[in-house]
């Protein structure tokens with residue numbers, strides 16, 4: 001099966017977990033777009049989008065859009081990922097929406113990650129780690145990253161929805177995602193690191209050619 005079919009399969013499986021009448025957090029990317037396609041207008045009270053792109057897609061479906069500050073409670077966050085390790089820790093930000101994605105994922109009670117099987121890895125780091133940075137700090141952050149053994153590549157001509165810039169960092173093996181995330185987010189000028197160690201997914205739905213596989217992280221959440 002083609003990767004896009006596997007993404008669609010995972011996205012459609014996530015629809016079953018959407019509590020009716022809830023406020024839903026919605027991620028960014030092609031897998032998430034399949035999820036939005038499957039959402040029906042009356043199912044949710046509204047949604048908090050992680051990017052302008054997602055906001056447009058939700059509005060097109062007639063789904064009410066909330067700002068995070070307006071939403072008292074986000075019951076569920078659904079999003080894709082660039083890499084997932086066996087403990088459901090993630091690399092995200094291939095689409096550049098990592099900061100809002102991390103904020104909404106952290107605010108949400110539950111986080112379902114939807115991916116095709118190519119995203120599964122034993123250890124994070126083959127996919128470059130995206131960092132959103134304050135534009136005036138870009139060169140300074142890049143120097144600091146090189147000092148720490150990474151190879152930062154500036155995503156030219158790309159400005160995030162927050163007005164930030166992106167450095168994609170190659171060459172790191174991320175064996176302790178929580179530590180790496182904390183270290184990176186401690187560098188002045190870094191707005192957000194695309195390592196989701198602290199806020200990992202609670203449930204992972206993987207599209208495979210044999211059907212959707214389900215993995216639950218040990219968080220004591222009832223599904």
Ligand code: 5RP
Pocket residue numbers: 027028029030031032079080081082091092093094095096097098101
């Ligand atoms: C956007 C993301 C996406 O979830 C990630 O890049 C995966 O995208 P896709 O579903 O298109 O493979 O983190 O910032």
